[in-house]
Amino acid sequence: MVFKIGLNGDNANLIPVDHFGDGYVSMFVMAVIQAIAESNVDDKCLFLFEEPESFLHENHQEYFYKMVLCSLAEKGHQVIYTTHSDRMIDIFDTKSIIRIDFDENEKRSVKKYNKIAQFQSQNENIISLDNFNSFIKSVEPNLNKILFSRKVVLVEGPNDLLSYNYAIENKINSIKSDLKYSKAYLNFKNISIVVHHGKSTAILLIELCKHFGLDFFVINDWDFETNFIDAVNVFEEENHLKESQLYLIENEEERSATKKGMITTNWKLLKAATLANIHFNIPKLEQVLGYDSDNKSSLGIWNRLNEIDEFSNDFFPDSLFEFLEINELAEENEENQPAIADDNLPF
Numbered sequence: 001m002v003f004k005i006g007l008n009g010d011n012a013n014l015i016p017v018d019h020f021g022d023g024y025v026s027m028f029v030m031a032v033i034q035a036i037a038e039s040n041v042d043d044k045c046l047f048l049f050e051e052p053e054s055f056l057h058e059n060h061q062e063y064f065y066k067m068v069l070c071s072l073a074e075k076g077h078q079v080i081y082t083t084h085s086d087r088m089i090d091i092f093d094t095k096s097i098i099r100i101d102f103d104e105n106e107k108r109s110v111k112k113y114n115k116i117a118q119f120q121s122q123n124e125n126i127i128s129l130d131n132f133n134s135f136i137k138s139v140e141p142n143l144n145k146i147l148f149s150r151k152v153v154l155v156e157g158p159n160d161l162l163s164y165n166y167a168i169e170n171k172i173n174s175i176k177s178d179l180k181y182s183k184a185y186l187n188f189k190n191i192s193i194v195v196h197h198g199k200s201t202a203i204l205l206i207e208l209c210k211h212f213g214l215d216f217f218v219i220n221d222w223d224f225e226t227n228f229i230d231a232v233n234v235f236e237e238e239n240h241l242k243e244s245q246l247y248l249i250e251n252e253e254e255r256s257a258t259k260k261g262m263i264t265t266n267w268k269l270l271k272a273a274t275l276a277n278i279h280f281n282i283p284k285l286e287q288v289l290g291y292d293s294d295n296k297s298s299l300g301i302w303n304r305l306n307e308i309d310e311f312s313n314d315f316f317p318d319s320l321f322e323f324l325e326i327n328e329l330a331e332e333n334e335e336n337q338p339a340i341a342d343d344n345l346p347f
Helices: 022-039 058-074 129-147 158-176 179-189 199-211 229-233 238-243 257-273 285-289 298-305 318-323 326-335
Strands: 046-050 078-082 099-103 108-113 151-155 191-195 215-221 278-281
Touching: 022 058, 058 078, 129 191, 129 199, 151 158, 151 199, 151 318, 158 179, 158 191, 158 285, 158 298, 158 326, 179 191, 199 215, 199 257, 215 257, 215 318, 229 257, 238 257, 257 278, 278 285, 285 298, 318 326
Parallel strands: 046 078, 151 191, 151 215, 215 278
Antiparallel strands: 099 108
């Protein structure tokens, strides 16, 4: 079957559709499928699409999803498609999503997510209109990175993103002595760094990662001069935390309402992530890096990063080192080092 199109109403000189660009062809196919969806009410069909977003503009991707794929499903047809685009899914309807990932151990694709229940946590519907403001600020800009990544690192702000990207490149380059590979390491491993812009929105993104079965690691400022993380983590119930001397008293005086709120937020973050999946910079990123200025200039942070020869465990803990699989890279690199030949010389 050959489709031909007359441009600008010229039906005398028809041009085969395959003479056009891939984007135009995709739009044409979309129109044909939409016509089927609108006209065929008797037959129930199975429609299979492989990455239908290919060659489509982002707005056309959303149009195809809403007007074609959803229309087919609403008319009783079964629709199955693969995609790498968050424009082709409805995060408010996670029941329709199946997440596939490649298992390095089994060397095959495996089903990582397929839940038909509503997305809820602690009896709260996380992705809902009640949380629409937080969704737009934190989830929506990062949705593609989160859903289509193998692992996710959640950092607090732009300077954290700058600092940890730099530190990761630095550590990889020290192992591989390959700057290009160091810059592309996270991409190669399909690991994303996502800025959450605050502890309350971090919890939202943590719940999203847990719901979709994604490995995650969280990095935040502790915002207190002293380290009492383990002491806070002991409490399993919020009311027990708020009754404790740790919560109520600081230096033999009652804590301010602001400090109490900070402890509560840190506790909630700890419980959402668990201690193994979180790192706190104490009291904050800038001081851990030895950046003394009160000006949170990214240029100032960048200059300070370039002065650091080796990043301390206070900034880059072993747990993050392992989460990013840098330890495996180091072991693999060591195994591949050529052995030194024994020349039987006495020196």
